[in-house]
Amino acid sequence: MRRDALAVTRLGAELVKFSSGELRKLDLDPDLRDAVDACRGFKRKARARQLRRIGQMLRERDLETLVASIERIHQHDRGR
Numbered sequence: 001m002r003r004d005a006l007a008v009t010r011l012g013a014e015l016v017k018f019s020s021g022e023l024r025k026l027d028l029d030p031d032l033r034d035a036v037d038a039c040r041g042f043k044r045k046a047r048a049r050q051l052r053r054i055g056q057m058l059r060e061r062d063l064e065t066l067v068a069s070i071e072r073i074h075q076h077d078r079g080r
Helices: 002-017 020-025 030-040 044-059 063-079
Strands: none
Touching: 002 030, 002 044, 002 063, 020 030, 020 063, 030 044
């Protein structure tokens, strides 16, 4: 269970590193996209809270589809 929680946390942190264009390719729902966008501007403690919130939001979504979409973006980037 802890491994799953860490995986979701890492996924959320990875989403925050994506550019706006890459996020649009992921077809995220507006609430999650707004949370990810907001996290970029936060400082240390607020950022940690926001990442936990993003993790909670991700647990309510289809992670397999999201991970597959992220992999496609990474493969496309490696192909350049």
